[in-house]
Amino acid sequence: MSLSRCLNGHMFSSRRHGNTCPYCNVVVEQSSKNTSQISQSVEEVEKTMPYLGETEGIEPVTGWLVCIEGPQMGQDYRIISEKNFIGRAEDMHIRIIGDNTISRRNHAVIVYDPKKRNFFLLPGDASGLAYHNNEAIYSPTELSPYDVIQLGRSVFIFIPLCGVHFEWENDQGKE
Numbered sequence: 001m002s003l004s005r006c007l008n009g010h011m012f013s014s015r016r017h018g019n020t021c022p023y024c025n026v027v028v029e030q031s032s033k034n035t036s037q038i039s040q041s042v043e044e045v046e047k048t049m050p051y052l053g054e055t056e057g058i059e060p061v062t063g064w065l066v067c068i069e070g071p072q073m074g075q076d077y078r079i080i081s082e083k084n085f086i087g088r089a090e091d092m093h094i095r096i097i098g099d100n101t102i103s104r105r106n107h108a109v110i111v112y113d114p115k116k117r118n119f120f121l122l123p124g125d126a127s128g129l130a131y132h133n134n135e136a137i138y139s140p141t142e143l144s145p146y147d148v149i150q151l152g153r154s155v156f157i158f159i160p161l162c163g164v165h166f167e168w169e170n171d172q173g174k175e
Contacts, residue, residue, distance in 0.1 A: 062112040
């Protein structure tokens with residue numbers, strides 16, 4: 001296939017479209033002298049860059065949940081600062097797929113309080129219960145390292161990063 005590039009950077013088949021770009025109707029000359037000029041001109045034109053999503057700042061990890069029983073055994077889930085809603089829906093901070101006994105939205109919430117440097121497990125507003133060390137929770141419960149949390153048929157171990165011994169400086173812009 002014989003490809004040509006117009007001054008605007010569009011690639012097109014010169015067999016099919018001749019020397020006219022089908023996108024912008026710019027005529028491309030086919031001589032070798034002009035193709036070097038064209039490639040120089042294309043380099044001067046600002047390139048289109050892909051959109052990679054929001055890249056302003058990274059939400060630093062404050063801890064993890066690691067699945068030790070259930071469909072996602074071995075999977076880890078990042079916990080960020082403040083509220084982390086847990087469920088199966090795509091918009092949940094911690095999305096646990098494969099266990100349909102976990103509510104789609106807000107089965108439970110893990111909170112990291114950067115001012116007091118501690119973690120809490122809160123019951124969600126869904127119908128399913130959350131268990132902390134085999135006890136159902138009905139009010140905020142403080143988490144300790146290696147506590148066991150059960151949601152539906154899945155069991156997790158809580159592993160903190162932030163706390164008394166470590167804290168992200170300036171909490172990445174949050175005050």
